[in-house]
Amino acid sequence: MDIKLVKKVNHLGKDILGCYALTDTNDKIHHVPLDEDNTDYQEILQWVADGNTIQEAD
Amino acid sequence: MALSKIDVGNMLDDEIRRPNAKPLIINGNCAISQRSTSVTGITGGGYNTCDRWNLSISSAGTWTQTQESLTSGDAHADGFSKSLKMDNTTADGSLGSGDYNQITYKFEGQDLQLLKKGTANAEKVTVGFWIKATKTGTNILEFYDNTNTRQVSQSYTVSSADTWEYKVVNFPADTTGALTNDNAQQSVLVFWLGAGSNFSSGTLNTSWASSTNANRAVGQVNNSDSTSNNWEITGVQLEVGEYTSATIPPFQHESYGDSLARCQRYYFSDALYSSGGNTGLVEAFAPTNDNNYKHIFKQFPVPMRAAPTISNIDFREDTASSTDALSQLSADYVTTLTADLYGRDDDASESSYYHGADFSAEL
Numbered sequence: 001m002d003i004k005l006v007k008k009v010n011h012l013g014k015d016i017l018g019c020y021a022l023t024d025t026n027d028k029i030h031h032v033p034l035d036e037d038n039t040d041y042q043e044i045l046q047w048v049a050d051g052n053t054i055q056e057a058d
Numbered sequence: 059m060a061l062s063k064i065d066v067g068n069m070l071d072d073e074i075r076r077p078n079a080k081p082l083i084i085n086g087n088c089a090i091s092q093r094s095t096s097v098t099g100i101t102g103g104g105y106n107t108c109d110r111w112n113l114s115i116s117s118a119g120t121w122t123q124t125q126e127s128l129t130s131g132d133a134h135a136d137g138f139s140k141s142l143k144m145d146n147t148t149a150d151g152s153l154g155s156g157d158y159n160q161i162t163y164k165f166e167g168q169d170l171q172l173l174k175k176g177t178a179n180a181e182k183v184t185v186g187f188w189i190k191a192t193k194t195g196t197n198i199l200e201f202y203d204n205t206n207t208r209q210v211s212q213s214y215t216v217s218s219a220d221t222w223e224y225k226v227v228n229f230p231a232d233t234t235g236a237l238t239n240d241n242a243q244q245s246v247l248v249f250w251l252g253a254g255s256n257f258s259s260g261t262l263n264t265s266w267a268s269s270t271n272a273n274r275a276v277g278q279v280n281n282s283d284s285t286s287n288n289w290e291i292t293g294v295q296l297e298v299g300e301y302t303s304a305t306i307p308p309f310q311h312e313s314y315g316d317s318l319a320r321c322q323r324y325y326f327s328d329a330l331y332s333s334g335g336n337t338g339l340v341e342a343f344a345p346t347n348d349n350n351y352k353h354i355f356k357q358f359p360v361p362m363r364a365a366p367t368i369s370n371i372d373f374r375e376d377t378a379s380s381t382d383a384l385s386q387l388s389a390d391y392v393t394t395l396t397a398d399l400y401g402r403d404d405d406a407s408e409s410s411y412y413h414g415a416d417f418s419a420e421l
Contacts, residue, residue, distance in 0.1 A: 011390055012348075012390060012400065018390045018391070019388075028370075030369045032367050033366070033368075033393075035364050037364035039243075039420065040367045040418075
């Protein structure tokens with residue numbers, strides 16, 4: 001998946017990370033769970049390792 | 059009525075050689091296409107039409123991929139009614155050195171432990187499939203070991219343009235490098251459609267070895283070199299052991315329902331408006347902690363390979379065609395079995411909503 005940006009999404013009403021909202025280069029939003037078996041989550045980890053930054057939750 | 063002798067010996071032999079109860083390749087007959095039956099303008103990789111079949115491509119033309127309905131030809135006569143078709147719409151007659159075009163099938167490591175790879179008892183593997191291509195000549199089928207970065211390739215020939223041909227390709231056993239026994243991608247079957255010189259400038263590696271890109275697809279014709287080119291497959295089966303076209307066991311046709319359920323381990327959709335175009339579902343809502351947030355606690359049809367990525371979340375008031383959609387759409391508490399989907403309705407006046415989403419746990 002071609003990543004444009006990634007933003008944290010907290011559990012509703014809590015200050016605890018629930019998932020990531022990944023926006024791809026077609027501006028489509030994907031909600032990616034914090035599961036190491038999920039290949040999109042793996043891509044986010046690699047994207048961060050490549051020097052990119054995840055945006056904080058609203 | 060004339061009676062034929064039943065060769066019980068051969069029947070038992072086939073059973074013994076085929077220890078897996080279900081086909082190792084899911085949707086080898088291309089019957090399931092949950093996402094779409096036709097996608098145009100493809101220049102990048104991903105899953106498009108037939109479930110489990112991934113396109114991996116880099117700068118190798120533009121394509122339309124379809125799930126075709128077969129009504130004639132030898133593949134149809136052999137019992138196949140669907141196929142995966144690649145139709146070139148913008149040609150690339152001169153692939154760059156790093157360009158490539160592949161249709162791939164990715165395996166979980168735990169599903170190929172029966173190959174006993176990396177042991178003294180490692181098994182040979184045979185792949186049978188129907189292919190119809192405009193471009194005649196040499197093509198490459200590759201078996202790649204992701205765990206150990208090893209690979210083996212074999213060539214086959216498309217002899218007649220735009221004619222269904224049945225191919226059987228044999229891969230040797232590999233006594234080196236066990237596949238990790240887990241739910242991650244540890245092996246992939248690669249149908250090459252085009253290969254730049256980075257993948258074709260060496261000597262075709264027909265014995266298992268550490269992967270050297272230059273030896274992976276030597277001799278591969280360029281299926282991207284004309285907008286007249288089509289490339290189509292169906293009836294793909296992977297068997298443990300060494301077979302010929304005369305001895306390979308029959309394709310294991312699954313019921314549509316069984317095949318769909320196996321595909322849903324990796325992807326399913328109940329989207330209202332997404333590319334899948336499936337029918338939306340009506341669900342009740344259950345407000346939590348804020349009455350303006352409407353939640354659906356979604357239970358998946360089968361346990362998924364991993365907690366899925368959720369896309370195309372949509373909630374609509376009253377009818378699926380309503381343009382009155384909820385905002386702040388999101389997913390939470392996603393597991394391999396369930397997810398909480400929610401959105402916000404500021405007037406909070408509705409009592410029920412249509413909802414949809416796509417769920418992907420692909421390799």
